[in-house]
Amino acid sequence: MARAQVKKIFYAGWKNCVQIRNDIADLVVTTEVGPRIIRYGFLGQVNELCEVGTETGLTGGDEWRIYGGHRLWHSPEDKKRTYEPDNSPIKWNEIEDGVHTVQETGRTTGIKKEMLITLSPDSSAVTIIHRLTNKGQMPVELSAWSISAMAAGGKEVIPQSGRDTGLLPNRVLSLWPYTRLTDPRICLGEQYIIIQQDAYIKHPLKIGTADENGWAAYFNHSHLFVKYYTHYINAGYPDLGVSYETYVNDFMLEMETLSPLTTLQPDSSVEHAEQWELFDNVPAPPDDESGIGRLLKGRVRL
Numbered sequence: 001m002a003r004a005q006v007k008k009i010f011y012a013g014w015k016n017c018v019q020i021r022n023d024i025a026d027l028v029v030t031t032e033v034g035p036r037i038i039r040y041g042f043l044g045q046v047n048e049l050c051e052v053g054t055e056t057g058l059t060g061g062d063e064w065r066i067y068g069g070h071r072l073w074h075s076p077e078d079k080k081r082t083y084e085p086d087n088s089p090i091k092w093n094e095i096e097d098g099v100h101t102v103q104e105t106g107r108t109t110g111i112k113k114e115m116l117i118t119l120s121p122d123s124s125a126v127t128i129i130h131r132l133t134n135k136g137q138m139p140v141e142l143s144a145w146s147i148s149a150m151a152a153g154g155k156e157v158i159p160q161s162g163r164d165t166g167l168l169p170n171r172v173l174s175l176w177p178y179t180r181l182t183d184p185r186i187c188l189g190e191q192y193i194i195i196q197q198d199a200y201i202k203h204p205l206k207i208g209t210a211d212e213n214g215w216a217a218y219f220n221h222s223h224l225f226v227k228y229y230t231h232y233i234n235a236g237y238p239d240l241g242v243s244y245e246t247y248v249n250d251f252m253l254e255m256e257t258l259s260p261l262t263t264l265q266p267d268s269s270v271e272h273a274e275q276w277e278l279f280d281n282v283p284a285p286p287d288d289e290s291g292i293g294r295l296l297k298g299r300v301r302l
Contacts, residue, residue, distance in 0.1 A: 004097040004119040012038060013057015016089075020098050020117065025124040025278060027117065030069075032059045035090050035101035035115055038069035040126065042280060046221050050149040050252035061087050068149050068252070072113050072130045075145040075238040075258055084108045097121060110136025124278040131271045134264040143238050144259040144272035148227065149252045150197070154220030155285050156246060156253055157292055158193040159213040159302075174208035174240040185248060189289045195248055202250040208242030216244060216255055217300060224279040226300050227255055229272070235260035 004022050011017040011028045020027045021043060028039035038056070039047045050068040058065065064083040073082055084106045091102040098118030105112040116129040130146050150156075163170050175181070183205050187194040193209065211231055218225045231243045238261055239245065245256040259272035279299050285292045296302065 002121045004121050006094045006099060012051060014038075014059075018092060018099055020119045022119060022121050022123075024122070025119065025126075027119060027126065029092070029099055029101060029117060030067075030090075031092050031101070032089050033065075033067065033087050034069075034071065035092070035103060035113075036067055036069040036071050036086075037115075037117065037128075038067065040070070040276065040278070042124070042223070042278065046151070048151055048218075048220065048223065048225050048278065050151050052251070059087055059089075061085065063087075066149070070128075070146070070148045072115055072132075073145040073147060074109075074111060074132055075143040081109050105135045109140075110134060111140070111142070124276075126276040128274045128276070129271055130259075130273070131269050132264065133269040134266055137266055139263050139265050141261060141263045142270070143261045144270055146229075146257050146272060146274055148255045150218050150225070150255060151220060152197050152199050152251055152253075154197050154218045154253060156195040156197070156248075156255065157217045157219070157285070157296070158195075158209060158211060158244065158246065159215065160189075160191055160193060161210065161212045162191075163212060172208075172210040172241050174242045174245075176204075176206040178203070179205050179207060187287070191289050192292060194287075194289075194292070195246060195253065197248055197253040199250050204247065204249045206245065206247040208239050208245040210237065210242050211244035211257075213302075215300060216246075217296065218253070218255060219282065219285045219295075222280070222282060222284070224282040224295070224299055226277045226279070227257065228275040228277075228301065229257040232260055237261060 009019045018029045030036045041048045052068045055065045064085045101115045103113040112133040114131040215228045247254040
């Protein structure tokens, strides 16, 4: 059986990136910074992930840079711990159909970050295992937080819970202080939360939800990107109990999934898995939920 190909390439100003590809799709992983998955898309076509052009190719320095792409953080968000720079080279090795990346243990956090990234040999399907290890001396309460910065111009669809909880609530919506519910980019529908990325609106918007369905989708470039993860109904999550968050500004939209909160003992690890899929020749979605549902049907594992 054929395997996904792994090779070193020059990409976006970085000399030592690693490409994982098959005949359908490819990913590019940085090794001089990060690790970041800086590209994911159909082979030879547009990047579905955001690239921040003023920062691509840069290395070193003490300031945190967004770069774009997909990254691994840990929640709850903290100005000092979360924004520890990842501007130095990482270690990596080839595994079957992909790569295993390892970042040096953070000097501020004492947390080591790893990602195992694989691409199906014969489809667009990607699996990412995110791993955090506590290399410090004290227990740390955290949640693995995987963030995909998507390219501008798309429309995000987040399913709402339909679980019958009787007289109890069945949905959670966390709002950040700068979020405006009158923001024209967001639509709270009956089935979905719909967010349109708009390059002309700079003011940030962020929400979180307990996405019990375990998926979210992003329409862009006549493609459909779908991210899957597992939501554990009885687990505790950060940010008022949410496992999915999204942040949008004028140049990107972030699709963010979280693992349950855990107290990580020294030398213990927590893992969080995501699966990605990409579909071609998907029309731009309408504004109505029934039309969106028709585009999702047969593509998303509902």
